[in-house]
Amino acid sequence: MADIHDHIFDLFSFVALGKVTNETFDVIDDPEGQHRILPIQYVGDSSGGTQVEARPLRLTLRSSESHEAGDVYRVPAGTIHRGGLKRGPAVTVLATERVPSIISPRVIMGRGVPAPPSFDRKSPDRETWMNITSIARQAADGLL
Secondary structure: OOOOEOOOEEEEEEEEEEEEEEEEEEEOOOOOEEEEEEOEEOOEEEEEOOOOOOOOEEEEEEEEEEEEOOOOOEEEOOEEHHHEEEEEEEEEEEEEEOOOOOOOEEEEEEEEOOOOOOOOOOOOOHHHHHHHHHHHHHHHHHOO
């Protein structure tokens, strides 16, 4: 399973191959909570300025869904969620729709876990993008 997080855009996912899961969570202020929010701040084309918020949180599972090849599902902007594989490999195609009212994206961290360092979010150059799509095609051909 991936990290628990949200997005600044509505996410639409088409499952082309395999089975995936999507879990959504409610975030509740709780002095005994075992999680904290890490808001991501963007500086130009890179993420940076991350800082874990001080207040402890508790997560409660709101929903857990499974999706298989041919399904389309939506994760609205600002929804705390995580996705994962149901079993075996999967291929999904994502489309996003920007929602201007949502602020910084957030990642949920375990209490006491240090914030990760900033990382480069620049778009790949054309050659890198061609390599990525070539690898994805080869992987998909091997799965079909």
